[in-house]
Amino acid sequence: MNVIELKDIGKTFTDRDEPTKALENVNLTIASGEFIAIIGPSGSGKTTLMNLLGLLDSPSSGQYLLDGEVVSSFKDRQLAKLRRHKIGFVFQSFNLLTRLSVVGNVELPLVYAGVGSKQRRQRAIELLGLVGLADHANFRPNQISGGQTQRVAIARALANHPSLILADEPTGNLDTKASNAIIEELRRLNRETGATIVVVTHNPEIADQTDRTVTVRDGHIVSDEANRHQSDHGQANTADPHRPARRPSLDMTAGPSRSAK
């Protein structure tokens, strides 16, 4: 079954001096249980694509089916509800609330889903156990390492059994060792829980560790291929020779990728 079907999706930003086409004629299908990377340089439109997939933004044209339901015309309130139940986000900058404990952060999506406090705590501890942090439940986010923080964020993303986990540069703020551990964690969760995981990255090495790489450039999907072997990174023939190997910080400061021309 397909979790995501994008049909002729276009996104034009009209709130600028001149309308900018960030995405054009994007068609993409993601099946349930896939572990996939969306890759592209800064300004390619991959962030816009991720925002659309994550229901943080609506497309200007085309059709978006999430779990077989057309959601492209949904209004704000309905989108919030879908985000709550169907989507789990993992951000580059973790975005844990420092005022809450680790377990409190994992509970947050459950709060919005209206889960009672006892069940909430139980589920959150369970999720922390899944990412190996059950013994850190009462720590503060600033008391744990970056890698651990991102694992907490992953646990949070899993809270409401989402159909889709969107990881936006999940390793961007981590060193190589922690990065590999996070990707390994995502791969393991994908295998063990069957969660559909989409990793958005500019880093081909990260992309190569997934099962499938979708390359976005200038608002179009330019390639969509299965990775030969996730451990064979660097040799995968799907790699685009023009893919820039930028540092994450550069990517973040280069402005929104939807400013594709």
Add this chain to the structure above:
Amino acid sequence: MTMLWENFKMALVSLGNAKLRSLLTMLGIIIGVAAVVSILAVGQGVEKSVQDDITGVVNANAVDVTSGSSMGKSGFSSSLGASTLTTNDITALTKLKHVSAVAPISLVSGIVANGSVQSSGALLLATTPDFAKTQSINLAAGRFLNASDNGRDVVVLGGQAKQDLFGEQTAVGHTVTIRNIKFTVIGALATSDSSASSLTGSNFDNAVYLPFDTAKVFSEGATPQILRILVQVDSSANVNSVVSSATIALKQTHGGQKDFSILTQKDILSTVDNILNLLTDFIVSIASISLLVGGIGIMNIMLVSVTERTREIGLRKAIGASSFTVLSQFLIEAVVLSLIGGGLGILAAMLLATGAGKVAKITPVFTPGAIALAVSVSAAVGIIFGIAPAIKAARKRPIQALKAE
């Protein structure tokens, strides 16, 4: 409903994380509420003690006749100078139905002395034995004036006057000197502990009483000026009818002119009440400015908070909070902030009013109404000044909010 409760808990966490800032933000509300509640409590306390005084300690059946038209619109100048009240008025009042006692009061100037001990603060009152029926007289020793005393050189000392002149020693049977005339003390009153009765102008603690006719000695044989006539009505139900019949009777003796005033204890109470209410309104309106400033402070801090927490708002929206949920979160935070401020203000008011009450010998009265008013005003301030920041938070778009620094 559960979301509201969750938002309430979140608000406590947020505010608890910035305790000093929260406290400073609440300060305006605390001061405003404390001022309003303590003023209301003290005002109520004064009103209650005056009321107690009039219905209990003194008596509700008393009617006061004074010279001049002091309650008139044209001021009180008609009550200045020599009194318009005469002995004819006393006679006229005595004849009225439902009147059980009539006691004139005349003031005599002079210093009361016991040897070298002087009581310059003593108020020399010439009156008749009926005085005891119009006031609650509490004898400590001896007796009050009676009919046989008229014209004799005897005095009864008020509680304070007795203390000043004789201290703890016996006064009855001893003599005091007033303007070189010796007077025998025939009675002494107990010291009254009612401080509030001075508000109604009937605290006679410092008085020295002498028979009405005896006082002629000090006015070259003429009847002394009558300052007030105290009239006792047989039952409180008849007070109003006595007031109207007395008005008619006295107008006759005054040649048709109403150059006198007839006051009931209710009139006195309502005068005190009016003054109190005016004062209360004045102070409450000043305190309201503090509430306004407090509200603006809350709005200011909430706006700063919303800007600071833009990323948090973005995250909350990304993981499923609707705009309405975010709005209610920040609105509840503002309301909780000002409600806590209101609560602290009420506590401060209790301390303040109790302290002030101790100094002024008044028991402040905290009515549920005043507390409810404080709580609802605080909540209203939170809502009114919290709505704009909350709307600002709710309108943030998750994509932009997540990108914020």
